[in-house]
Amino acid sequence: AVREGTDFGKQAKEYMDAGQLLPDDVMLGLVSERLARPDTERGWLLDGFPRTAGQAADLQRLVPEGGITAAINLEVPEDVVVERISSRRVCTECGTIYSTNDESARSGTCEKCGGEVVQRDDDTEEAVRERLATYNEQTAPLLDHFDAQGLLATVDGVGDPDDVASRVNVALDPSLPHPQ
Numbered sequence: 001a002v003r004e005g006t007d008f009g010k011q012a013k014e015y016m017d018a019g020q021l022l023p024d025d026v027m028l029g030l031v032s033e034r035l036a037r038p039d040t041e042r043g044w045l046l047d048g049f050p051r052t053a054g055q056a057a058d059l060q061r062l063v064p065e066g067g068i069t070a071a072i073n074l075e076v077p078e079d080v081v082v083e084r085i086s087s088r089r090v091c092t093e094c095g096t097i098y099s100t101n102d103e104s105a106r107s108g109t110c111e112k113c114g115g116e117v118v119q120r121d122d123d124t125e126e127a128v129r130e131r132l133a134t135y136n137e138q139t140a141p142l143l144d145h146f147d148a149q150g151l152l153a154t155v156d157g158v159g160d161p162d163d164v165a166s167r168v169n170v171a172l173d174p175s176l177p178h179p180q
Contacts, residue, residue, distance in 0.1 A: 073153070073154040088120070091112070098117055
């Protein structure tokens with residue numbers, strides 16, 4: 001939305017440039033704009049939203065009855081979360097994500113576009129621990145909210161990304177073969 005210059009994207013950019021979190025009305029506007037696109041007709045996945053009970057209530061008012069079919073909780077120990085996020089690096093030009101294990105992250109140059117590969121300010125260990133504290137305070141209560149509606153599926157989020165994706169797919173569609 002920011003890149004495309006939508007109305008809500010412009011508002012979001014102002015907050016982001018100031019290093020501030022997006023207010024709920026702007027975030028909901030971004031989500032509403034995105035869910036209105038034709039490619040969401042067969043389904044959609046939101047990552048990192050909703051984060052609060054208020055956002056969850058707003059989202060449920062935004063989508064039609066039955067529009068939310070599942071909420072996935074990726075269960076990952078806190079020390080693994082800190083390690084994963086604090087080792088993340090991103091290209092300042094194209095947004096490609098790397099790990100400190102990747103050559104591009106070690107060299108500081110993106111293999112796709114030649115842009116600079118850096119650690120985001122909010123990916124330091126201290127920032128991650130602050131985000132986890134906020135998660136535990138504001139977002140974790142949503143697990144009970146979605147569980148009470150029969151929508152919550154908790155999935156082991158540790159391991160190879162393809163294995164985790166398979167576990168998520170099975171949680172969304174139990175008729176799929178279970179991963180080994």
